[in-house]
């Protein structure tokens with residue numbers, strides 16, 4: 545039966561919502577409550593149009609049985625994620641990284657005669673977060689002080705990774721960025737801001753799904769993880785799973801930043817909260 549809404553667009557029934565959101569959950573850990581059905585319906589209209597399908601039931605059938613289903617599941621995940629981000633987002637956390645975490649980390653590195661520093665932006669979206677980390681490392685002279693700094697940046701969505709690798713932004717993405725950094729670390733032409741090569745060179749991009757144990761196991765020995773503003777899309781069970789994967793990828797004593805409004809309280813005891821610069825950072829125990 546063809547189910548159409550008032551505007552002649554296909555309607556997503558509760559049953560098909562349960563099937564599609566179940567598939568999304570099983571592949572990514574992203575949890576859509578029934579109250580968010582309208583969101584999924586709106587975001588997936590384009591996929592139906594792209595495939596010339598008339599109903600969400602046909603779309604679910606395509607996702608389940610078509611020879612191209614794996615490619616379409618990737619597109620589906622690209623479509624449902626929220627990519628909102630900016631350079632220098634939540635500056636209090638960045639201060640905690642710079643003034644709290646980094647001095648402790650460097651003195652630990654010096655004590656153990658190690659020089660490698662590995663950061664990971666684990667849901668990097670279009671690259672603003674890892675490039676912000678790179679700018680701070682460069683500005684604090686970390687790479688020139690004899691440390692080998694590396695920033696891994698990953699995301700589930702290949703669309704955002706492509707855009708991150710291009711490294712070109714509109715002024716709006718830089719709304720929280722100090723002018724002195726814009727002048728020093730970007731090239732500005734025709735309303736576009738491109739990150740400088742030396743910033744780009746510090747960041748290596750990968751496509752990694754936080755929910756996928758095999759993909760997550762490829763990242764090891766990380767000193768500081770930024771996994772900000774993504775846990776909010778997971779339920780407690782998928783948060784636990786993702787946090788356990790992150791834990792395994794980190795060095796003992798390593799630091800974890802989650803989003804300003806996210807908390808590990810009641811989710812896991814793998815990390816202990818540490819107060820720094822008026823914010824909470826988690827440490828691997």
Ligand SMILES: C[S@@+](CC[C@H](N)C(=O)[O-])C[C@H]1O[C@@H](n2cnc3c(N)ncnc32)[C@H](O)[C@@H]1O
Nearest residue numbers: 572625628629667669700701753754772773774
């Ligand atoms: C709102 S953005 C956050 C970007 C950045 N961390 C920040 O705080 O500004 C959330 C990102 O998480 C990614 N994401 C969602 N589920 C994911 C998963 N299971 N694995 C990896 N990335 C995921 C999305 O593709 C999106 O780019």
